[in-house]
Amino acid sequence: MMTSPRIHIAAAILAIIVVTFAATLAAGMIGASIERTLTVFFISLIGVAGIGIYAGNSGILSFGHLAFMGIGAYAASILTLPAPLKAATLPKLPGWLAATQLDLLSATLIAMAVTALFALFVGWAIGRLEGSAAVIATLGLLIIVHGVIIGWRDVTRGAQSFFGVPRETGVWTAAIGCIVALVAARLYRDSVSGLRLRAGREDPISAGAVGIRIRRERLIAWVLSAAIMAMAGALLAHFLGAFSVKKFYFSDTFMLLAMLIVGGMTTVTGAVTGAVVITLVTELLRRLEGGFSVFGMDVPPILGTAQIGIGIIILFAMFRKANGLAGLKEWEERVFRPAAERSETAKPAELQEKSTLQADHLTMRFGGLTAVNDVSMHVETGEIVGLIGPNGSGKTTYLNMLSGLLAPSAGTIRRGAVELTGLTPPEIAEHGIARTFQNIRLFSDLTVDQNVLVAALSTKGGRDARARTHAALDRLGLLEKAAEDAGTLSYGDQRRVEIARALACQPSILFLDEPAAGMNREETEDLMARLRGLTEDLGIGILLVDHDLHLINLLCTRIAVLNEGNLIAQGTPEEIRKDPAVIEAYLGLGKEHQSARSTKREPQT
């Protein structure tokens, strides 16, 4: 299932096919030399698209993808190498391999499958790492595979060149491979998995909270991109006819990454743009490398001109266009801007079944600091419970425990008879508990519609995701802004998108962490009305954290007060307003009491 408007996908695929074919035909008319340049370009583009599927969507730069390209090249070449040559150059090959001699297509497909399998294994391990550790791990992958290829002489000829591969990759073969790779990359980007992965790239924490299992999505992208890299490797090997392990190491890694970075990692448009720019510049400079004469003046050969040129382009791109020449959007997303697709049938709101979220004796210790100390609380469906307390009193920590972001040091969380303690955020989301964040955590580069849709797709098995998205946007009054990028909205609107996103998970319990922060009075009033609607129409239970006591008093049926990690009061707004402990926590002691309690730090409000 595609998550973007059909016109985007259709326009993108059509453009990929038309442009690739047109370029191929044009090159055929110009001459063999241009055809070969175009073949190399197409193969590079397959590689760039392959790296982009993983790096662009996950946001984790990979230095290791050339390893997959190498595995693909060797695997396919061993399968197509003529048997007599194999006997001469690889005498120690196992018998069944030595006798095999396949055509390019079968060999490529097998190489892709083998590489994908290997990637599945590697990705399972590397996928556990985050951030720069993951990037360094990909570098390790490149070096290890390089070492294994050199060491495995009987199969790979070690560091020597692997030659005699049938030169079967023509410009049309490469063109078809290129179309397959670009279409795969484009479809993946807007597939359910691709959208989830991009959401995870923007914000892994809130992605988890809306039910996205980010490691699984990363693994899917990793394996798919490895298979595409293997195709690039197989085609390259059958274009060159001879190669060595050096071809799949640092210099080509940086060449492909340069294309990806200069063009823009996150889009297929960017991959194509970068590949075009870098190829043109390289070809131009390489031709000048051997020296040339203009106006009778001889310019001497300067070796390495091409590399220097690419270096300068990367520097320029980093300084002036950090997101790449193509930016963060596909060309068709800029050209065609249809209104968000309407849901087929807006389903009538369903009233949630009655149930209670019960947290008992929750304690959270960070080293020696006890952030939350033995706090019990419950939220029932259909009610709004306020959680207040001075800054640093443990409110957000408490929410983080309830939503699975932190595992409590002690205590239990139950939903009816179901034990929720220690579950991960996606599992908590699956149990009908959704949340927003104190510091807005939207998927800034995705549209409002996509922000909400990805949550609907990632919970309740993704059933009726479109309808749920529409209903959530409608309820928060965001339909008009559905096509805009979430990051460009006003502060108040961003808060509402976060609530809509949480709502799209179809929760029975909703945690809102300072939803009115930064809103003006009218926006707050509007928000209050909408929140009341959630409990009255949908029967959702809300746990509301806010500093706006006016809002809390008007909305909540019950209020709990935390101070320095302890629950100091619980009750109706009336009761809370009169509670001396609450008054002390919020306003401090009067002068007459200060001398008696002088050791206690004055609480802030």
Next chain:
Amino acid sequence: MKHVVLSTFIAASLAMPAAADTLRIGTATAQTGALAYADAPTMLGMKMAVDDINAAGGIGGKTKIELVEKDVRSDPAQTSIAAQELADDGVSVIVLPGDSDPALAAIGVVGAAEIPAISTVASSPTLPEIGGDYMFSNFPGDNVQAAVSAKWAYDQGYRTAWIVYSPDTQYTTMPLYFADVFTRLGGKMLGQSTNTLGQQDFSAIATTIAAQDPQPDVVMTSAYEPDFPSLLKALRAAGVTSQIIGSDGIDSPTTFSLGEVGEGVVFTTAGFPTPGSALEKFNKEFEARYGKAPDTIYSAVGYDLIKVIEAAVLKAGSTDPKAIRNAMASLENVQGATGTITYAGTNGMPIRQVSLVRVKNGAREFVAQPTPDPALIPEPRME
């Protein structure tokens, strides 16, 4: 009007002179990277030969030579691409890098385009064998060099040997040929060690050899820089006193600047400037032109390469690639800078001079220039 004149001028100055009386030789050689130590000096010799021939009016007094240069950065894939570009460009002969690995990367291209190709200094005898009709070599084969050095060692009274080789390239497996010949002569191999190309630390190998009791009379290797100096220093530091025998890969200034540790090393190469020899004359001319004597034999071998092409074009009477290839395969006794060169009767591996040189007082000392015994030369084989 001004524009037309200007653009015509630019077009004219950028266009290649493609007249019929020009022989265009494409060079896809390693001017940078690991093989530059051989291909860069070879290029100097080639350019000198081209200038000499052109100054005399061209080949046969009419065909001027033009070099179309590409750097392949010592990379096989880049060699394949550059060779293809040269073939597309319509050159008559292609010069390939000085190692059989990158040179082999171009076999598909030169075979399909039917353009003769010569490697600058690749000495693996399997190169023309696997490379087919259009692949030629320009250097004494590994098996020939090994036969010469093994015979010399045996004749010196050395009876035990140890080899150090690397399976990473064809060239660095030359010691295996040496072991063959040495054993056949009646010598005894005490053992062998392998290294990887670019290995930093040879102390484990050195310790193993030093621990032999008695130590081998000879340690033979075809490692070249940066590996050879490291290996040599490690051997001497570990107390190995054996005669070290190397190959043409160490015919470079580095070997002669190693000081005490390099003294006494003997290696095979493609010629020696004995008094009155062609090579002595070449070295003088080279010095007159470039301001210093050639650092290595490779410059003279580069000169030879162009002289071979010249002879082939003269014999073919045309610049047609196919005609040149057929003429080249039947050349006999072409006079080059290092001596005479013969391709007739071979599969593309030339018959040419092999000299033995010793490092003495930081300079080259002539050891011998024997004619290799055909019965001793091992069959070429792929490692």
